[in-house]
């Protein structure tokens with residue numbers, strides 16, 4: 305067996321210790337594996353130019369600690385049962401029995417269900433994703449803003465943040481943006497910058513209920529929220545969704561937390577009527593409940609004007625407004641925000657600190673300028689026109705090629721459409737004709753929904769959309 309052990313004669317560490325360390329490290333890092341033969345003391349002593357007794361001393365210690373074993377008449381070998389298992393590499397672990405399983409927390413054991421990723425299939429027209437169109441983002445400008453702050457003389461962006469809640473100037477920009485665009489009523493001190501709205505939802509789940517407490521979700525609803533609440537032990541109560549949004553008659557008496565997507569219900573795309581907004585606020589007031597309002601893509605409304613956020617209508621009722629830059633900029637940014645009732649700010653801030661300390665500062669600074677200099681709203685206006693045309697192309701193609709089999713739900717808004725297509729052959733045809741579909745099944749908390757689909761259109765050109773729907777119809 306080749307063995308390269310560097311002996312440092314000038315070192316204060318005794319040679320037998322150096323030999324011992326080299327073998328031990330080699331075994332723990334997987335360089336030598338169980339059953340490997342080791343050179344005899346004579347051989348190694350000769351190779352290293354040291355006395356045999358020095359090597360024997362090292363070997364004796366390795367044997368006594370269970371790294372090596374001697375087999376009478378055969379020689380010395382790396383032991384079959386090795387100590388210090390946690391330090392060993394995959395290579396060793398793979399050759400040996402897997403370590404015993406670890407007992408998970410209740411939260412961990414709720415995560416055993418796997419959620420397959422939706423991977424783009426090469427050559428397919430992909431309706432199953434609806435990210436912002438990456439080609440359209442002003443990357444050069446964004447890079448300039450990042451560079452501006454990474455050159456700042458204080459290098460403050462590279463240290464620990466002064467403010468866990470997020471950069472103060474950014475919070476001012478966000479407060480003013482949500483005020484003018486969504487009618488959210490808040491001061492910058494109520495804003496908590498988070499790593500995407502998913503972190504906002506996770507913090508809500510940690511802080512607003514205990515295991516076994518009832519939490520109301522829309523059905524169908526947003527799997528990202530539902531799974532998180534469930535993993536934290538929520539007793540999920542479902543409320544149906546109709547043309548006016550969540551059905552308030554379905555709201556049970558015993559829940560203190562309700563999660564809704566009022567401006568563009570996920571996944572159906574309907575917006576909550578004013579009546580329903582008032583109803584849910586009255587319900588929350590009488591039950592002392594808190595509302596989580598997920599306003600993930602309300603910027604994209606292609607006709608009519610959006611109703612202001614529920615948060616802006618609420619008096620007395622605590623509403624946690626959850627916003628994100630994933631849809632109006634790009635999801636890799638991982639910046640979202642919560643607008644919290646004042647009384648919840650300290651607790652959410654402490655929880656955010658324990659979760660990940662704070663959101664990266666450099667991106668926060670660049671984002672602050674992006675909003676303050678008017679780029680965000682300019683970009684949103686441009687994307688609204690573009691996505692509006694793409695949605696129109698989708699609807700027109702569906703009408704033309706799929707006819708009565710298809711019903712499109714929801715408002716003229718968003719980056720995806722919820723479509724029911726009653727056609728048992730559709731999936732097979734999609735596969736054959738290279739169209740990637742997304743079933744809406746995982747948004748439902750009851751029953752089988754084989755004919756409901758989500759069609760993303762924001763990152764496809766009008767041409768690709770028309771081509772994709774045409775292919776869907778092709779027999």
Ligand SMILES: Cc1ncc(COP(=O)(O)O)c(C=O)c1O
Pocket residue numbers: 499500501502503526528565570598600627628629630635639640
């Ligand atoms: C309804 C809804 N809420 C929240 C999110 C999460 O967004 P973020 O990227 O900010 O975590 C999404 C993402 O698609 C969403 O559809």
